[in-house]
Amino acid sequence: SNERTSDNARHTNVSGGSAKQLIGMSEQEQKVQTQTFKLIYFNIGGRALATRLAFAVGNIKFTDERIEFGSWPALKPTTPFGCIPVLEVDGVPLAQSNAMLRYVGRMANLYPEDPFQAAKCDEALYALYDAGAPLSPTFRMKGEEQKKAREALLDGPLVKTIEAIEKGLQANGGEWLAGDSMSVADLSCFCFVRWLQSGKIDHIPPTLYDHLPGINALVKKVGTNAAVAKWIDEHETKKK
């Protein structure tokens, strides 16, 4: 069923929404209409893309503030953990990319209502987080050292974790990672796998997940979601 997905558009965010427009909405929906959201990150997808896509799928208006790498040193000490992305909600900062992804996901109907399925969604988010962690230090390496480190990851967590996620996907019926419609776990998986398959990371062959039919179908399905495709075309491909 696509109950949650078809429902996403209800959050159409109209700035200066009148009281009339707010009638018939739940308290949470009214809040989404009146809160302001500013997502601050570099002009890349990286750790902000899944949250941007959640806003887009939920049709929730937000300021997509992209900073130049040169402005980062001055901004860094003003952020909660010396890191971005940061999401400002009515001016109050929320850090940690997956905390903000889950928060926006709840507003965008991209987080399972059932507590156990919500936990399975969290499980996938943490697993994807772990899968990417050992890749980060390799971006500071060069030449043979980088090659060796990345090849070891192909033989380890980078592939094994996604294989485990494929198994979980199949156990949930093969359609979505948690629950019975698209969730933030699917968005996160889409962003991660699409990046790894891009051919843009030296020594990471774009074929590394070709043996995982469920994951590939999922990435295709998320990528052809109208709101996702539109966002990427208008805001990521051109900007990057």
Next chain:
Amino acid sequence: SNERTSDNARHTNVSGGSAKQLIGMSEQEQKVQTQTFKLIYFNIGGRALATRLAFAVGNIKFTDERIEFGSWPALKPTTPFGCIPVLEVDGVPLAQSNAMLRYVGRMANLYPEDPFQAAKCDEALYALYDAGAPLSPTFRMKGEEQKKAREALLDGPLVKTIEAIEKGLQANGGEWLAGDSMSVADLSCFCFVRWLQSGKIDHIPPTLYDHLPGINALVKKVGTNAAVAKWIDEHETKKK
């Protein structure tokens, strides 16, 4: 206010609860009464302690299955990601320690109802997760290499992240990390800081967080919570 905290005991889990006992409970509360929970981990606190404490504070019955290190190789391939802890809910496995902590936390009234405060709780959980990550590889090191690596962490993430958490705690009024009562973020912080301050980790001085009054008060407050103190006394101190 301690609304959520004082409410925790309502989940008294009675095995074989009769239909009569279930009257007046929400669907979620009835589920907690009839579901079975088995937490599988080594006979240490580690990544399972916060979840065990959440069960204890919520007065939710669970099987606390502790395996010997020698049994792990045989068990490993049967777990979702080749890792424990795993929480079996009616026999269905849930992996990733913070996914299970959040799940149990929601049942135990240890997770903020307000979505933004829930996100601040998630933010702290992710920050604590990050703070511990660079410590893990040092357990495979020895002698001078280990000393150097750990001293570098004292000058970096291990202290800076907890300093950032202290700041967030103060911004939230100084009592709790998120919302206005104890949450799973406080339990996680308690477990982490208590371990780092234990003096049991070579080259990590137990004084490393002495300059953070809010964190120390929080750890003391969580540690003297009746359910937490009782659980640690009866199930952790003696077993370990």
